Amino acid sequence: xxxxxxxxxxxxxxxxxxxxxxxxxxxxxxxxxxxxxxxxxxxxxxxxxxxxxxxxxxxxxxxxxxxxxxxxxxxxxxxxxxxxxxxxxxxxxxxxxxxxxxxxxxxxxxxxxxxxxxxxxxxxxxxxxxxxxxxxxxxxxxxxxxxxxxxxxxxxxxxxxxxxxxxxxxxxxxxxxxxxxxxxxxxxxxxxxxxxxxxxxxxxxx
Amino acid sequence: xxxxxxxxxxxxxxxxxxxxxxxxxxxxxxxxxxxxxxxxxxxxxxxxxxxxxxxxxxxxxxxxxxxxxxxxxxxxxxxxxxxxxxxxxxxxxxxxxxxxxxxxxxxxxxxxxxxxxxxxxxxxxxxxxxxxxxxxxxxxxxxxxxxxxxxxxxxxxxxxx
Numbered sequence: 001x002x003x004x005x006x007x008x009x010x011x012x013x014x015x016x017x018x019x020x021x022x023x024x025x026x027x028x029x030x031x032x033x034x035x036x037x038x039x040x041x042x043x044x045x046x047x048x049x050x051x052x053x054x055x056x057x058x059x060x061x062x063x064x065x066x067x068x069x070x071x072x073x074x075x076x077x078x079x080x081x082x083x084x085x086x087x088x089x090x091x092x093x094x095x096x097x098x099x100x101x102x103x104x105x106x107x108x109x110x111x112x113x114x115x116x117x118x119x120x121x122x123x124x125x126x127x128x129x130x131x132x133x134x135x136x137x138x139x140x141x142x143x144x145x146x147x148x149x150x151x152x153x154x155x156x157x158x159x160x161x162x163x164x165x166x167x168x169x170x171x172x173x174x175x176x177x178x179x180x181x182x183x184x185x186x187x188x189x190x191x192x193x194x195x196x197x198x199x200x201x202x203x204x205x206x
Numbered sequence: 207x208x209x210x211x212x213x214x215x216x217x218x219x220x221x222x223x224x225x226x227x228x229x230x231x232x233x234x235x236x237x238x239x240x241x242x243x244x245x246x247x248x249x250x251x252x253x254x255x256x257x258x259x260x261x262x263x264x265x266x267x268x269x270x271x272x273x274x275x276x277x278x279x280x281x282x283x284x285x286x287x288x289x290x291x292x293x294x295x296x297x298x299x300x301x302x303x304x305x306x307x308x309x310x311x312x313x314x315x316x317x318x319x320x321x322x323x324x325x326x327x328x329x330x331x332x333x334x335x336x337x338x339x340x341x342x343x344x345x346x347x348x349x350x351x352x353x354x355x356x357x358x359x360x361x362x363x364x365x366x367x
Binding site for chain 1: 214215216217230231232233234235254255260261262263265266269300302303304314341342343344345360
């Protein structure tokens with residue numbers, strides 16, 4: 001196996017999990033403030049999985065999801081993807097637009113902007129923590145939105161990783177609101193090569 | 207009901223009637239169906255990338271257009287298909303996200319579709335139908351009783367190629 005991610009030590013995986021934890025914590029706080037709801041988040045999973053298995057994390061390749069995608073620029077280029085099941089995306093839009101829950105059944109351009117803005121804020125909060133931790137300046141691109149099958153949306157990232165190997169390093173957190181059952185998955189997927197930059201910056205290179 | 211054979215990302219499967227081959231949620235990937243209408247033998251490939259020679263790791267030949275197609279062609283000939291009768295139908299190659307400054311990375315769907323057509327030409331296989339491009343995902347299914355290639359989308363309807 002020529003893939004670097006298959007050689008990560010337990011210490012390195014722990015360090016990545018901790019980064020994920022702080023980043024996602026920041027993001028959850030930001031989201032909680034915007035929608036004025038308590039948000040629970042899972043302890044981030046740091047998983048190295050076959051590319052083919054990544055869509056299963058969000059319900060399989062044909063699950064209907066909304067995805068907000070951002071590129072991360074700087075010394076450790078990465079991709080950020082915030083995925084929500086379609087119903088959760090609609091609920092979240094209801095909350096943001098002050099509509100009663102269940103009123104949104106398709107997205108108008110205002111709703112789309114609102115979802116993209118959420119992605120923007122989550123990514124910003126996450127990258128802030130990551131930048132702080134690593135002393136690397138990491139900046140998000142403007143967000144892009146798609147509402148489609150999970151496999152199709154993830155293919156954008158997976159095909160980039162496919163150039164380098166057959167596995168993805170996925171740092172993933174699940175957000176859940178207390179009563180409304182809004183669920184979201186936040187993925188940080190470092191580009192090949194970025195991982196060693198991040199590990200070096202936090203002092204666990206070897 | 208005929209057996210439903212699932213084809214994952216960066217994989218291909220072959221089979222004979224009665225069976226259907228299906229692959230879910232193609233975005234920038236391309237689903238290539240090869241079919242011999244006489245023996246009703248066929249295959250479905252779900253490729254992710256255009257060219258194995260441009261990749262740093264090419265351990266899985268089913269991931270690339272240039273390496274997956276010759277392998278799948280061999281396998282369906284082994285199942286009894288005649289090369290001269292084999293036809294191809296392709297779908298996928300979408301660009302899921304649009305950015306103002308679309309880089310090559312973002313255009314991988316388009317490059318995948320181009321590469322598949324080039325490889326088919328090189329292998330001298332006739333492409334009968336295609337449904338590529340756009341900005342939406344597709345689920346594809348090859349029916350081995352008829353050779354019909356069904357393309358399902360979320361809100362762009364359903365097509366039979």
